[in-house]
Amino acid sequence: MRSNNFLKNLGLQSFYVGPVILFFTLIMVVPFFLGMYYSLTDWNGVARTVNWVGLDNFQRIFTNDPEFWKSFGFTVRFTVLGVVLTNVVGFALAYFLTRALKMRNLLRTIFFMPNVIGGLLLGFIFQFIFIKGFDTIYNLTGWSFFGLPWLGDATTGFWGITMVFIWHQAGYLMVIYIASLTNVPSEILEAAEIDGASRWQLLRSIIIPLIMPAVTICLFLAISWAFKIFDLNLSLTRGGPFRSTESVAMNIYNEAFQNNRYGLGTAKAMLFFVIVAVITIIQVRLTKKREVEA
């Protein structure tokens, strides 16, 4: 009887959880541990023979890979700026679009719409806008901002990617901030207003502390989007000119699929994982601490 029960339970468990266990193991767990192993080898992706090289790959990354650190620097600068600006823009849109505006719903739709387009297609669209569109606007207006060599050098490449990133992602964060702002109890705000608080004080001392859970999520999302940027980077600049706008994700990709150094590529990818994990954990810890109850 007991074993019958056990079998029945095992049957139900494999029926319900089995598929997820199977696919998760095959697609995430196995590759993750294989990756740890490959990062210590000279695997080239094709050959059957894989030689153990110990920590050579990591030593090479740390001592003899300026391109990787250049891409790392690019990614960090881009992430800091991208995360701050998407959150500021996303929050500002949400803040103003929770007012009683007549076109509120239409405006929300418009600001969110870019987000549904994939990064790859978006990058191509903006290649056209930066190259041809800006050129035309420059000829019409003479504003030097539009006459810069857009995407043609490291600085304009960096700002080009950042601007498109904000245009792409701010709407998503806006949606989360709107959901959070609508939950701020209006009695608290009214009470504070009666007590003579200014709009700025309301925002700083009441609204922002109350929406900290949303801030935690939005920072988390923006960091992971920005740090892992690949599609937009690929289609907008391809990392150029002269690999000056190459993100870490793209550096890893090139190492593996262009240089055929899978071993070195996986070593970089493991390092990338550690960095992403550490940053994410620190960020969530820091912002979680500041969450308060209404």
Next chain:
Amino acid sequence: MQNRAYTGRTLALEIAMALLALLFLSPFYFLFVNAVKTFGEIMTNSASWPTVFQWENFSRAWSLTRFPLVFSNSLIITVCSVILVGLISAMAAYRMVRYDSRFNRIFFLILIASMVVPFQSIMMPLLRVVNELGLTNTRSGLVMTYLGLGAPMAVFLFHGFVKSIPLEIEEAATVDGCNRISVFFRIVLPMLKPMLMTVIVLNCLWVWNDYLLPSLILQSPGLRTIPLATFSFFGEYSKQWDLALPMLVLGILPIIIFFLFLQRYIVEGIAAGSVKG
């Protein structure tokens, strides 16, 4: 939040926001207007309204990219992936909440932890696994990969939702003669519908737009999805804007239409899907 009377300041804000919205939309203007211009006109003035509408740009892009084929590839892969991710994740989450064994608790923690692993970190060995399984260059191989990558987030979302469903309903159904399996499919799954919509919507946007993973798994041109076809089309016809722009319009229209029709679900889905941390 605040609900005040419509004052002059509100009007000013409304106008400012409307202008900003126009600025947000301006890239679409450039895209759509130039997609129907002749090449010469794109080069001379990309901001003007087209003097001649050259609609054949679209028919050329349509046939050169074999648009019906790539569209149906994208559709098949997206539909299969999102429905299966939704189903297997709902089942797993249901069981993990209702049967709180040590294994299930640990497995749940592993799933959550896996969400910080960047795709690039498992990408290369993953290709090896897909290859060993003989699934390289197949749609089913790609769908299977989406199941593994999409499940953690989906299980997490369902897990929180199942907890809020009272056990009494299932008990009543069992008394009425439902067995352990039909309780889930006939009672629980219908109640999970709001979260199922969220999971489907979030995964649709991801799978439909994904470029990197399909580019690694699918090689034959006949299997290309919209992002893959766009990428190779751009490689071939870069700077031929009278072909590239209509291709981009064709590429973004399906997802924009999808968004405009299902807007409510998408926006609600994002808000509901973001309750984590």
